[in-house]
Amino acid sequence: MxxxxxxxxxxxxxxxxxxxxxxxxxxxxxxxxxxxxxxxxxxxxxxxxxxxxxxxxxxxxxxxxxxxxxxxxxxxxxxxxxxxxxxxxxxxxxxxxxxxxxxxxxxxxxxxxxxxxxxxxxxxxxxxxxxxxxxxxxxxxxxxxxxxxxxxxxxxxxxxxxxxxxxxxxxxxxxxxxxxxxxxxxxxxxxxxxxxxxGSYFTGGVKPVSVWLSEDHVRAAAGGTGAVKAAANYAGTLAPQRLAAEHGCDQVVWLDAVERRWVEEMGAMNLFFVFGSGPTARLVTPQLSGSLLPGVTRDSILTLARDLGYGVEERRISVEEWEKAAESGELTEVFACGTAATITPVGTVKHAAGEFLVNGGAPGPVAQRVRDQLVALHEGVAEDRHGWLHRLT
Missing domain, CATH: 3.30.470.10 (Aminotransferase class 4, branched-chain amino acid transferase, N-terminal domain)
Known part of the structure; x- marks a missing residue:
């Protein structure tokens, strides 16, 4: 590797x-x-x-x-x-x-x-x-x-x-x-x-999902077990996921445990925010804080985004920045990533005070380009520059 x-x-x-x-x-x-x-x-x-x-x-x-x-x-x-x-x-x-x-x-x-x-x-x-x-x-x-x-x-x-x-x-x-x-x-x-x-993790295929910002429940706190794949981490997410469904959403977005302001993960997936468009687009992902899982797909995307010429940044991103940047058009795409679903665009964000759209609720070209590159690597039709594929048979 x-x-x-x-x-x-x-x-x-x-x-x-x-x-x-x-x-x-x-x-x-x-x-x-x-x-x-x-x-x-x-x-x-x-x-x-x-x-x-x-x-x-x-x-x-x-x-x-x-x-x-x-x-x-x-x-x-x-x-x-x-x-x-x-x-x-x-x-x-x-x-x-x-x-x-x-x-x-x-x-x-x-x-x-x-x-x-x-x-x-x-x-x-x-x-x-x-x-x-x-x-x-x-x-x-x-x-x-x-x-x-x-x-x-x-x-x-x-x-x-x-x-x-x-x-x-x-x-x-x-x-x-x-x-x-x-x-x-x-x-x-x-x-x-x-x-x-x-087959596909989401039965509807690759299309933007709607998410519910969980302000009353948290997935993990720094110093706990959120950064590892402990089975118990997932039991506490089931009731909030049911609540998200009651609000007409596909997934939950978790916020930090202290201020309930900083975006962490979507369901069991890491999140990426795309600012700008074309060759100057920047990918921003919440920085690892001790409560986020260091996803293998997340890490792979950070590398592939650089390979594709995009800027990448790891930092905290707040709910306020997410909503304002989406409304101004500065934020052009949001997508989640993980082993099961690979890459899933986020189109609609709902919370207790209302809702807003990302990119008009439509998927974007950066997520699609990164996904295509990742899938091509998985299936052995792109050059494996980083030695990520391990032959088993």
Whole structure:
């Protein structure tokens, strides 16, 4: 992965490259050898074709999954690629009581030569480690993270769809499984990797969404867990998302926890604001503050925007600036970005005192150009100047 010396990339690198705390049991231990258990009744070619014709998002899983265990005494062990099945958890499993659960999300794409490649999985591996550190969980070595994907794709590559905008979504997960009810870090953990064919995240396709500015609820505060992918972060967003729907909006925009003034994220996605137009357009994204997730797509867009000749800036942006700049025409586009949806334009903004439009509620050319470049990289039809694609098959 190419190193880029801007503030955002430095912040992401800081979050994902800290030296991991290694237990005595895992220090110097050899990587576990995968036990390969074939599925006794894998999906038929006809069923796979039916699913891939209309995969939706998160609706279907592939035949297999990966599991790896961790204990304080043995470190990482018991690696297997096995049929997808339900997990068995004791009612006293620590994750059910104290919430030690983290996950990642990344995509695998069919390449022009028929091979399969993941987009920046090393960055996801390091962020997974950063999430583990924050929740006092063991860190899965980067190479084991990548090997788990190779093992899964060696069996389920047929589930990677062809076609523009289609992918195989990978969901790595780690949960605490030990059964002591002491309020302390667990002693046993389970890593799981599953895969789901994916079409468009938003069923309406790439079109501007409406957003509700959440002034009564916050997603995260500096010093909390907002900068990592802790599962608990998402539970608190569900009620505000329902409130947004009641106001006729597709998504929630989160504001800072202190002043309720500074824009942070849209749903589970990072935001970009486009000022000006043409070759002199500038892309502004909220600076990482300790409560924002350092998105891999966000970081990629900062690099691609420079490659395309746009100015980029990371700074705080207020609701007042957003509305005034949109009304004056200085702000020409707003879009959200993330692994699941890639890039989604924002057209309408609603809040308790009213609403306003961005670019007349229409999509803009800068977001489309950046999205086209990003998708071309995903699908292997553009030069991978930064070495972001990792071949898995």
């Amino acid at each position: 190419t190193q880029v010396t801007d503030a955002a990339t430095a912040a992401v690198a800081s979050a994902v490259t800290e030296a991991p705390a290694v237990s005595e049991a895992s220090a110097g231990a050899a990587a576990p050898v995968f036990d390969r258990i074939p599925h006794p009744a894998p999906a038929s070619p006809e069923r796979v074709a039916e699913v891939l014709a209309d995969p939706g998002f998160g609706k279907y899983v592939t035949d297999h999954m990966v599991t790896i265990e961790h204990t304080r005494e043995r470190g990482w062990h018991g690696a297997s690629v096995r049929p997808y099945e339900a997990l068995a958890l004791a009612p006293t499993a620590s994750v059910l009581h104290y919430g030690q659960a983290i996950f990642e999300g990344l995509k695998v794409y069919r390449q022009p030569d028929g091979s399969v490649a993941a987009f920046r999985p090393d960055a996801n591996a390091r962020r997974f480690q950063a999430s583990a550190r924050r929740l006092a969980m063991p860190e899965l070595p980067e190479e084991l993270f990548l090997e788990s994907m190779r093992e899964l794709l060696a069996r389920d590559a047929r589930w990677v769809p062809d076609g523009a905008g289609r992918s195989l979504y990978l969901r790595p997960l780690m949960i605490a499984t030990s059964t002591e009810l002491t309020v302390a870090a667990a002693t046993e953990y389970l890593y799981v990797l599953m895969a789901m064919p994916a």
